[in-house]
Amino acid sequence: MSGEKLSVFVTRKLPSAIQTRMTELFRTTLNSSDTPRTREELVEAVQNCDVLVPTVTDAIDADLIAQAGPRLKMIANFGVGVDHIDLTAARAKKIVVTNTPDVLTEDTADITMALLLSVARRFAEGERRVRSGGWQGWSPTAMLGHRVWGKRLGIIGMGRIGQAVARRANGFGIAVHYHNRAPVAESIENELQASYWANLDDMLSHMDIISLNAPATQETHYIMNRERLAKLQPHAIIINTARGDLIDEEALADALIDGKIAGAGLDVYEHEPRVTPRLLELNNVVLLPHLGSATFEGRVEMGERVIINIRSFADGHAPRDRVVGSF
Numbered sequence: 001m002s003g004e005k006l007s008v009f010v011t012r013k014l015p016s017a018i019q020t021r022m023t024e025l026f027r028t029t030l031n032s033s034d035t036p037r038t039r040e041e042l043v044e045a046v047q048n049c050d051v052l053v054p055t056v057t058d059a060i061d062a063d064l065i066a067q068a069g070p071r072l073k074m075i076a077n078f079g080v081g082v083d084h085i086d087l088t089a090a091r092a093k094k095i096v097v098t099n100t101p102d103v104l105t106e107d108t109a110d111i112t113m114a115l116l117l118s119v120a121r122r123f124a125e126g127e128r129r130v131r132s133g134g135w136q137g138w139s140p141t142a143m144l145g146h147r148v149w150g151k152r153l154g155i156i157g158m159g160r161i162g163q164a165v166a167r168r169a170n171g172f173g174i175a176v177h178y179h180n181r182a183p184v185a186e187s188i189e190n191e192l193q194a195s196y197w198a199n200l201d202d203m204l205s206h207m208d209i210i211s212l213n214a215p216a217t218q219e220t221h222y223i224m225n226r227e228r229l230a231k232l233q234p235h236a237i238i239i240n241t242a243r244g245d246l247i248d249e250e251a252l253a254d255a256l257i258d259g260k261i262a263g264a265g266l267d268v269y270e271h272e273p274r275v276t277p278r279l280l281e282l283n284n285v286v287l288l289p290h291l292g293s294a295t296f297e298g299r300v301e302m303g304e305r306v307i308i309n310i311r312s313f314a315d316g317h318a319p320r321d322r323v324v325g326s327f
């Protein structure tokens, strides 16, 4: 890298401390309005900048990457999921791609547990009832939910976030089961008291609660499709804090409406910010607006990871969080 400051294009508004530091370190273009960049703006950016800093709301697809100019050397994603970036296209153009793992693990696991409890114990419905003035007072039989203690949780995807969910589930007295491409190390299984299921279909029919914690890849696309949803028990609930396209949202709505499953807690959707309209009408569904990593602390730490990744790249080192790199 020459002594000249890198030109960095940031697609969305970031925490102000991060924006300030980025402006000090790089020739940074910020987005103070926080409206997502248009396709034309993204095309212009990739033609002129050295480093693009996108988020999950930007489609960094093969067509966009094909239009990138020779300067674009790095895509430093603000976020851990990189399913909105065509990694194959980036690799072909020798563009380094980094993400921000670790720093949002605990926050996302918290949101998973919040949804799990909300669905099982009907928090959102109860809250709506109080606010609407419809609450008639305590009753021995009103608004009963299900106890989570002693239930079986099946985690799909036992990476960092899945493990953090398992740790929390242990504290709630929930039995931890999981499906993953491969079992985790025995020491981790022992620590989490987790039982591995090589066959996802088998696990599904034995669980009370399912939590999706896998990244969005070709293999996990619709991992909970119509057939798999049909394997769940009628009292089962499903929680998704990973990515929307892990579940067939229309099939999920059908399963909920037909009483094939008991409830769902969603933080992510197939076509964000659009939500399958039928889900909006269901009381046994808790819907959050992609809040997994939405803490002040987490977002600053994500920004710091972005800065560290760009700095190490600028200094000629392999950035620690590279998803695509080492050409």
Ligand code: DGY
Pocket (backbone or CB within 6 Å): 055, 056, 078, 079, 080, 081, 082, 104, 292, 293
């Ligand atoms: C992540 O980091 O992947 C969050 O979902 C936001 O992109």
